[in-house]
Amino acid sequence: MQLALGLFIGFSTPALSQTVPPHPLRSQPPVKVSETARTKAETNSAPAKEKSAPAPVSGGGETIARVGGTELKEDEVKALVAGLNPRDQAAIARDPSLLAQMVRVLLANQLVLKEAVAKHWDQKPEVAAAIEKAREAAIVESYLRSVSVVPADFPDQETLQSVYDQNKSAMLVPRQFQIAQLYVASGADGDKAAEEKARKKLSDVQAKLKQPSADFDAVARTDSDAKDAAEKGGAVGWVPETQLRQEIKASVIGMAKGAVSEPIKLEDGWHIVKLIDTRPASTLPLSDVKDQLIQRLRDERANAMRRAYLGELLKKDPPAINELALSKVVAAPTP
Template sequence: MSIPCVFRTLQPSIIAAAAAATLSLPVAALAQTAPAPAPQRTATAPAPAKPKPAPQGPAGQATATQQVATAKPSGSDDVVARVGNANVSADELRAYVAALGAREQAALAKDPALLSQTVRMLLANRLVLQEVAAKKWDQQPNIAAQLDRVRDSALVELYLQSVSTPAANYPSEEDLQKVYEANRSALLVPRQFQLAQVFIAVPRDADKAAEDKAKKKLDDVQGKLRAPNADFLAIARAEGETKDGGDLGWVAENQIRPEIRAQVIGLAKNAVSDPIRLDDGWHILKLIDTKAAYTRTLPEVREQLVQQMRSERAAMMRRAYLAELLKEHPPILNELALSNLLDGVRK
């Protein structure tokens, strides 16, 4: 392809998120990282025998086997989804959604189909937990040790989030305006061109027969394009060799290949370029329309800018908290023991 389909992204630093206008909800990731409640016993399932006391995992945490065995059944009226003996109740789903971030909740509200995907993943997790419980897989010493490490890491992360959350009123309007003004150049949207093309494929290393065939087709296309009232896109669809039918849409100036950009810039609206030979073949471009470069306004980027500023402030607060904690409790390292440990690993 000669001109990639592009969507402009802003430069790094504080404005990096300002160009990201699309929200997405990684349902699979959310469902797998959020703790799924244990499976429920259905009303028709036989009552289980009184369970024997199940062993506690390290650090006194209940194992997955215990969680499944001691799950409280949901009333059938409260169940919103079920697979096998695994249920998801309305209350559980409401609690799950409430625990999501504001952006994920907004995405769910915008696209209700995402909620169905989330429920499916929750049910899949319930089935996996039932397998874990049936095999007592989580009670293996090495797995229990890994679960301990995961729990500790999760606790540390949650606590650090709690001590590094910026004040609700940050950033102020004054802070926001200052950052916007300081980064106006990064918010420049370059000139854009609405383009169409006829593409005739023939690589640079093609033999003479292929070159002659492509050149003949190119001459035929040019003849059709010169005809009165010629329909460029219709000819591109009929004669061109691109999946998009020749319609490139809006392309930012800085995303156009230099060999093509030089020609496009000199075209008048609705004008057609001379054939351009590139490594992949011949390109004939038509300039349909142009949008002048402009700087995005503060209202346009406000939401993304606020989120990025809060994210950077949280990271700064986290670093400061950890630095102060280490200052109050300086770590002492046994360098010799560490060196011996590394020697053992290398062997």
């Protein structure tokens, strides 16, 4: 069963940044080896088409789950995980709860399948045709994978180093800022009383922050309207400058470490930002991107082997296409 996990965690602090993933260097693979590799990566990350899950064959090991008289065994779950692409496997390793989610989807599919088969849904002509097409596609895909197996020792260290050197510009990590913020929500549009109350709170917060012994962490905990961040003293963490809102970045760039900005008005309210530290732009070392780079190169080699195999197949038995008839099919109106 293919499961596109597509993990994405939005940035919870209101309006401070553009969409910020949990690790700014891992939101997308940092190396662009070639168009072929890029296309393969996009294909792997796209949501998989929904398919009716077949009834699990009784496997070995401990029973993991049970629904409607069907048991899911430990070996079957291992086989499901083994069938996922490397990115999804890594996601499950980081967050085991995703595996439970996958199992629930499988079990729900089993209930749907049981009901559909009981109603002979699989015998409907259009469904039977779709099943046959899916069967053929599975056979073709499985066979093509078997003829495009990349040697275990590819790529070697020399190739890896060469590709890394050629793609260093794609591995630049932008300057990053470690920041904290204090957020004061504005009133609803047109609500003058709420707006006035918000401005009064902002004025009180500014007064606290300007006191000689002011503690930004403490004020954020008690006065920030961004509750999640407030619990951490307003701490946001490290944010690449490319993901900061332009209004925030304009203030942060000119600040010294430990400095606190004036209130920055955005559509949701006012943001007061403290700059804790700065990291200059840098290039990721090979050790940090080695695994991703190896996977990209192996994907590219597998694609090349697949194309070469198909090319030889078509050379031995060239297809004959009636271009005129084909053009009429394309031009024909959809019924």
